[in-house]
Amino acid sequence: MISLEQTLYVGCALSGEIYTVELSLATGELTHLSHARLPGLNKPGGAMPLALSRDRNTLYAVSRGEPFFIAAFNLGPQGNLHHLGNTFINNNLAYIQTDTNDNYLLTASFIDHQVATYLIQADRCIGRPVQCIENISNAHMLSMSPDNKTVLCTGLGEDVIYHWQWAPSQSNEHTSPPMYYIGQLQLPNGTGPRHIAYHPNQPIAYVIGERNGTINTISCSVTGLRNIQTVDLPEQPEAFQAADIHITPDARFLYASEKATSTLSLFNVQADGTLTFVAQFATENRPRGFAITPDGNYLVAAGQYSHHIASYRINPETGSLRLISRLPVGQSPDWVEML
Template sequence: MKTALLILFIGSYTEYPIPGFGGIGHGIYTVQLNTETGELTTLHTMMARNPSYLVVSDDNQFLYCVNELDESENPKVGAYKINADYSLQFLNEQPIAGGYPCHIKTFGNNVLVACYATGNIHQFPVEASGKLGRAVQQYSHVGSSVNSDRQEAPHAHQIAVHPNGRDVYVCDLGIDIIKAYHFKGKNLVPNDIKDCKISKGSGPRHMVFDAAGNLGYVNNELTGTVSVLKRKEGSFDEEEIYSALPNDFTGVPSGSAIRIHPNGQFLYVANRKLEAISIFRIYKDKLEPIEYQYTKGEELREFNITPDGNWLIACHQNSHDTVVYQIKSDGRLQERYRTKEILSPVCVVFN
C-alpha cells in the first residue's frame, strides 16, 4: 500500500527588521507530510525576504507571499508558479505601499494584502498567467483604541473571506473593529454598514467562520480571548467572550492564531507566552474549553489543520520547532513528530 503524502508550504522570517523580531529562515519551504506517521520532509526552499504569510491559489497552481518589512524597506507581494515537483518558480512582484504587510488572501482573480504598521489594505489583480498586476485599490483605516502601547493607530492584521463568497472582513487590532468590504464589479470597496465592533482593548488579530457563515470566532491578541460573533440581518455582533488562557496565567496575553476544525465541532486558538493551543468544543453558538495543548516551543506563531481534519501543524518562530499533532476524535491533540530543520517558521498553507 502506497503511503499517502500531502504537500504544504511554510513561510518564515529571514531577517530581523527590528531588534528581537524576525528570524533566520531560508524563505519559503516546500514540505511533504507523511499522513501515516506525521513525519515532515523538506523538499525545496525558495529565498525571499521575510515571506511570513503565504496563500495558494484556488486551483493550486500559484503561490503568493508578502515581504513583512518596514515601509522604508519597500516591501513587495510576490507571485510564484508551483511546479510539478512542488518547487516554486518566481513570476513577478509588485510594490506594497505600506509597512509590515502581515497577511495575504486570494479572492477570485485578486490578491488582498493587509499591512499592520500602516493600517491599510490593498487589492492586486491576478493575470491568467498567475502574475500580479499593480495595486488597483488601497484603503487606510482610521482611529485608535484604549491600549496606548498597541492601539495608538490602526493595525490591519488579517483578511478573511466570508463563506458567502461576497463579503470580506479585515481584523484591525488597533481600532477594535472588524472592517467590512465587498466587491462592486472588479473593485473591492468598503461596506461600513457591516463593520463589527469588538470589546475595547481586545485587539482582534485573526478570525474564522463556521461553514454556514452565521458565526464568527475572533482571536483577540491583547486580551487572550475569543469573541463569538453572531450574524443578524446580514451583519455580525459580538455576542460572547471566552478566555483562551488558564485561570492561573499571569503573563501578558499574546494570542496569535485561530482555526476551526473542518467538521465544525472544535476550535483551536494559539497563544504565545503561554506557548499552548487552547482547544474548545463548539456547541451551537457556545464554546466549551476542553484542554490546553502545551507546544514546548518559543513564540507559537501560526498553525493549520489539514483539509481532512486529521493533522495539525504548529510553527514556533523563535525556537524553530515545527510540531505535527494527530487530531483525535474528541478534538484533543497527540504529538507525532517534531523538527527544528525549518528555521523561523511562521505559517502553513496546503497545496
C-alpha cells in the first residue's frame, strides 16, 4: 500500500530539538507529530546536522553545543524516534552522511578543518574513527557519489573541491582507510564552496558557492574533476550567503537557497546536465536548509530566523513553487531530512 504521508525530521539548533513532522502527499499540509531535545545535550550549538541511514532505519544527529556528540535513533513504524545512544567526539561537525552500505559515517568539520570517517557499529551507534584528514580549510561537506565510487569534500576556506576514491576494506576488521586521494579542483577565489547535489543519472556534481552566489557544474569520475559550467544566482545588494542545494529525483529541476535574501532559486536541468536559471521565490527567513520529497512533488524549507518550516508544491511542468503550509517548530531550524 502506498503511503499518503511523508515523514520528515527537522533539526532545531538553538532549542536543541528534533521535530518529527508529517507532510500530506495529497495536500502538502504539514502536521506536527512530536519533538524532543537531544538526550545528553547540556547546551545547544549553532546548527544541528542530521543524516538518515541509507536503509531508512536510523537517524543520526550532531550536537555542536556542549558536549560534542553524534546521537543515533531507531525509526519506528510511524517514524517515531527511539534513542539508541550517543558517541562523544572531539570535533565540531558541520555535516554527516552515511556511505551507501551504512558501514561508515562520513563527516566534515568546518571549525576544525578536518574530514573523517567513522565506523557504524552493529548496534547502529557510531564507533571509532577510521580515517582523519587534516588541514582542509573550513571543510563544509563530505559526500559520497551516487555510484559509491568517489567522495567529494568542499573546502570553503581555500575554494577547493577535494576528490577521493572510495575503496573500503573488504575484511570485517575495517582497519585500513576507505578513502584514497585522487586530486582536487581549484575554484575561483571567493567562491566559498559549501554544499553539493549530485545528478541522479549522470556523473555530475553541483556545488553551491556561499560567498559569490554561484553554482559550479562539475564532471566527476574516478579519473578526476572538471568544471563544465558556472551559473550565477540573481544579483543582490547584500553579500551572498548561499546555503543549500538539491535536485529533484527526475533531474529536471534544481533549487538553491540564499540566506541573506531569504530566497530559493530555480534552475532547469538540461539533458547534458547544465543549468539554466528560471526564477527566484521568497521563502522562510534565512533558509539554511531545505529538502525535496522522494516523489519530487514538494519542497520543504526551514527558516532559521522565522522558526518555521514551509511546504511548497512543485509545479511538474515548470518547477515553480507554490506555498501550501507553514508550521512553527523549535528555535533556529536549519536541517530537514526526508524519511
